[in-house]
Every structure is written in structure tokens, then in C-alpha cells.
Amino acid sequence: MNKSQLPNKIRYEYQEESNLAMQYAHGVWGGINPQGEIEINFYTEQDKIPTNSERYLKPDGSFGPEITLTEEDTRIVTRKINAKVLINRHTARALLGWLAEKLENLEAEELRNFEMEFNKNGRKQ
Missing domain, CATH: 1.20.5 (Single alpha-helices involved in coiled-coils or other helix-helix interfaces)
Structure with a gap:
């Protein structure tokens, strides 16, 4: 092919990175960074797991109900960022x-x- 000639078509071949993993997303958060690129953070959501819990022992040795210290009027949801993508x-x-x-x-x-x-x-x- 002559250097001044353009090809009739371009073929794109795809390769997956060896550590590629499928990710699920409940949502996205991000914005425009200082370089003028769009930063996309894909996340999943779940109720916050308490850092600890306690159970009282009854006099007969059996367990009472499990108790966690939480704010009763606030539901805490954890957003775990699974992937970050920068695009122009x-x-x-x-x-x-x-x-x-x-x-x-x-x-x-x-x-x-x-x-x-x-x-x-x-x-x-």
C-alpha cells in the first residue's frame, strides 16, 4: 500500500487483561477533574455492617438477642468503589x-x- 493511500477499513482486535474481572454497578459518582477529564467511579451499595455486636448471656447459659450500636434514625449505606474510569x-x-x-x-x-x-x-x- 502506498503511504498516501488510506486503507479501505480498520480492524480492531480486542484483548482482555489477565486480571480483568466483571464488575456490577448500582450507580456512578464523579465529575470533571482539574485536567478537564471526566472521572467516573462505579460503585455498589450495601447496608453498613456494624463494626461489632454483643449478646447477653441468660442465666441458663443461652444467648439473648444480638445487639448492635447504631443510630436509630439514620440508615448508613456503604458505597464501595469497584472501578474508576477517566475519559475525555x-x-x-x-x-x-x-x-x-x-x-x-x-x-x-x-x-x-x-x-x-x-x-x-x-x-x-
Whole structure:
């Protein structure tokens, strides 16, 4: 191929890192960093596990109820950051478009499944 010629196509080949692990996310937190990049922190949520608990022993030697010291009017939820991703503006736009396309496909599939189930149930009546 001549240096001034452009190829007809580009092939992207994907490789996974040996330590790659699937992560689940309940949400995302982040913002724009001082370098103008978007920082995305994917997290999962769970109720905070108490640092300790206690049980009283009854006179017969059996256990009483488990007691934890918590604030009664406050529910504490722990957000564990599973992955941090930095992207630039161009990648953010591409990600936005990619997510919009995937959501449209997912919603169209859900609608098809609903219509199939509706038609199937309608025939049974």
C-alpha cells in the first residue's frame, strides 16, 4: 500500500487483561477533574455492617438477642468503589451515543417480549 493511500477499513482486535474481572454497578459518582477529564467511579451499595455486636448471656447459659450500636434514625449505606474510569470529552460523547443505542435496543426487545406475551395470553382467553 502506498503511504498516501488510506486503507479501505480498520480492524480492531480486542484483548482482555489477565486480571480483568466483571464488575456490577448500582450507580456512578464523579465529575470533571482539574485536567478537564471526566472521572467516573462505579460503585455498589450495601447496608453498613456494624463494626461489632454483643449478646447477653441468660442465666441458663443461652444467648439473648444480638445487639448492635447504631443510630436509630439514620440508615448508613456503604458505597464501595469497584472501578474508576477517566475519559475525555470525545470518549464521553461516544459513550453517550453507545449507551443511548444499547438502551433503545433493550427497550425495543422488552416491548417485543411484552407484545409476544400479550398476544400469547390473548389467544388463551
